[in-house]
Amino acid sequence: MSNWIILHNHGRFAEAIQSVLGKRADSISLEELIAATRVQVHIGKEHQHYWHYSGGMITAFNKKIIFQEVFYQFETALQIYGAEDRDYVRHSWQAYLLSIFAHAYKVINPVTPKRMTVSHYCFPNLCSIAYYCGFDIPNYEITSQSIKGYDAFDSFWYLPGRILASDVVMCVERPKEALEVVYFVRYDKSFITCWPKLPSEVESRLLMICNRLEIYFGQAAFQATGRWVFYGILPTVSAPYPCDEVLFEMAMSVRDIGVEVEG
Amino acid sequence: MFILLVGVAEDPVLQYFFQKHYVAKDSQVLFINVNRIGRDIGIDKEGWSLPCGGRIKHHEVGAVYNRMLSRQTHQLQTYLSWLLDEQYPFVINRPKDTLTNFSKLWQLEYAKDFGFSIPDTEVKANGKVDMSRQDYIFKSISSVRSIVHKVADNPKRQVHEPVMFQRDRGRENIRVHVLGNRCYAQKICSQAVDYRYDLTTPIAREFSLPATLRLQCLALSKAVGLYFSGIDFIYQEDTFYFLEINPSPGYAYFEKQMIGSPISHQLFYTMKQTCQTG
Numbered sequence: 001m002s003n004w005i006i007l008h009n010h011g012r013f014a015e016a017i018q019s020v021l022g023k024r025a026d027s028i029s030l031e032e033l034i035a036a037t038r039v040q041v042h043i044g045k046e047h048q049h050y051w052h053y054s055g056g057m058i059t060a061f062n063k064k065i066i067f068q069e070v071f072y073q074f075e076t077a078l079q080i081y082g083a084e085d086r087d088y089v090r091h092s093w094q095a096y097l098l099s100i101f102a103h104a105y106k107v108i109n110p111v112t113p114k115r116m117t118v119s120h121y122c123f124p125n126l127c128s129i130a131y132y133c134g135f136d137i138p139n140y141e142i143t144s145q146s147i148k149g150y151d152a153f154d155s156f157w158y159l160p161g162r163i164l165a166s167d168v169v170m171c172v173e174r175p176k177e178a179l180e181v182v183y184f185v186r187y188d189k190s191f192i193t194c195w196p197k198l199p200s201e202v203e204s205r206l207l208m209i210c211n212r213l214e215i216y217f218g219q220a221a222f223q224a225t226g227r228w229v230f231y232g233i234l235p236t237v238s239a240p241y242p243c244d245e246v247l248f249e250m251a252m253s254v255r256d257i258g259v260e261v262e263g
Numbered sequence: 264m265f266i267l268l269v270g271v272a273e274d275p276v277l278q279y280f281f282q283k284h285y286v287a288k289d290s291q292v293l294f295i296n297v298n299r300i301g302r303d304i305g306i307d308k309e310g311w312s313l314p315c316g317g318r319i320k321h322h323e324v325g326a327v328y329n330r331m332l333s334r335q336t337h338q339l340q341t342y343l344s345w346l347l348d349e350q351y352p353f354v355i356n357r358p359k360d361t362l363t364n365f366s367k368l369w370q371l372e373y374a375k376d377f378g379f380s381i382p383d384t385e386v387k388a389n390g391k392v393d394m395s396r397q398d399y400i401f402k403s404i405s406s407v408r409s410i411v412h413k414v415a416d417n418p419k420r421q422v423h424e425p426v427m428f429q430r431d432r433g434r435e436n437i438r439v440h441v442l443g444n445r446c447y448a449q450k451i452c453s454q455a456v457d458y459r460y461d462l463t464t465p466i467a468r469e470f471s472l473p474a475t476l477r478l479q480c481l482a483l484s485k486a487v488g489l490y491f492s493g494i495d496f497i498y499q500e501d502t503f504y505f506l507e508i509n510p511s512p513g514y515a516y517f518e519k520q521m522i523g524s525p526i527s528h529q530l531f532y533t534m535k536q537t538c539q540t541g
Contacts, residue, residue: 091365
């Protein structure tokens with residue numbers, strides 16, 4: 001019986017996870033989950049979730065590790081529904097996933113009702129956490145006016161290079177040079193691995209941030225001239241991806257998170 | 264220190280609350296119309312800019328009654344959500360704590376683990392409806408399209424998206440409003456399968472909760488981080504079946520059928536006291 005479930009949206013990182021786990025994982029795409037996976041839940045004296053999909057049946061979710069990259073990526077998979085129904089169907093599946101995630105032994109990366117708040121990954125919140133964890137953070141202003149030496153954003157997600165689609169709401173001090181992107185896998189509260197390797201003090205602060213956000217993997221951005229200035233963190237590994245070697249090493253590290261379940 | 268009422272002008276609950284004389288005459292109570300944020304209501308790192316030209320610093324906000332319920336219409340509401348979630352000292356209720364209502368299934372499972380009785384419940388996706396279950400109702404598993412229907416009244420035999428089916432436990436609805444360490448319980452007898460949509464506006468009568476259930480309600484509300492909540496039960500054959508915990512209860516309808524206005528009163532004076540003790 002496989003101990004892992006990979007819920008994927010055809011991302012390269014999920015593919016890497018699949019390649020290192022092999023037969024230890026049931027791999028289900030979001031399209032298959034939405035269109036073809038028969039789900040049954042009974043809450044009574046017995047409390048069980050059952051999935052019937054092309055690869056067979058899945059039960060005993062309390063013993064499973066779920067790797068998921070789908071919770072916020074429903075747009076493409078919902079094209080089979082009419083426009084007026086997509087919001088309702090997305091909410092239904094997300095509501096169901098919240099339940100199955102609460103059942104699972106471990107979810108990488110987890111989503112809980114509290115963490116769905118729109119403020120969780122907004123730039124001010126991430127900066128506040130990073131500052132608390134000992135990082136320098138850039139100056140930023142909540143403003144509709146452009147500021148010299150600052151990059152303007154039309155949302156509260158720090159996405160360098162994004163073309164403005166609506167009014168400016170935030171300006172962030174422009175980094176002095178290109179940001180250093182660091183990929184990471186956190187094993188537990190006390191151990192993290194990073195690509196590239198970081199100075200130990202920076203690594204321990206990044207671990208503190210990951211512990212606060214309760215995420216296992218992702219990417220962080222820093223201005224690394226002298227003092228390290230935190231510019232953001234994402235709980236995903238998405239395009240542009242790191243090189244295949246790093247992707248594979250990260251996948252093996254994620255696999256090792258599940259060692260205690262596999263025995 | 265200021266008390267902010269955050270929501271939209273059309274919200275009947277905020278209208279009802281704001282009409283209380285002790286609220287209306289208090290110059291420290293301000294209504295923030297979220298639909299005006301980014302227009303004539305401004306917000307930045309230091310505080311608020313108001314239509315009258317006034318400014319309020321964020322550290323001058325002592326308490327907030329949050330009724331920001333609908334999808335945000337301006338990106339600045341993300342910043343407001345962060346202030347409500349993490350910065351303002353006392354918020355009824357913080358947006359992050361209202362999100363358990365996103366998943367009815369998550370709530371039911373949480374309540375069951377908490378010790379509440381729940382109706383026999385099934386969830387199905389991409390499967391057939393069991394038409395033998397004529398004594399069941401079905402509803403959305405999320406907070407979207409959350410109207411309750413009878414299985415017997417629905418001709419569809421297939422479900423695609425996850426749908427919740429529950430044994431119909433009758434029409435004796437019990438609504439418990441939890442406010443801090445107090446409970447206000449009422450019984451509503453409705454002929455409709457979902458009393459919220461009963462056009463006959465059924466009467467809500469004061470109801471005496473068993474002590475253990477009262478303590479459970481207080482504990483549940485606290486456990487999910489809600490100072491103010493509305494917990495719905497169905498009462499049948501001496502059993503209280505938990506249905507859901509509502510993080511933004513539309514309490515006005517119920518309070519109008521109470522003696523006095525205990526909920527509004529407690530809401531206001533709790534926020535006032537928080538501002539005074541800082």
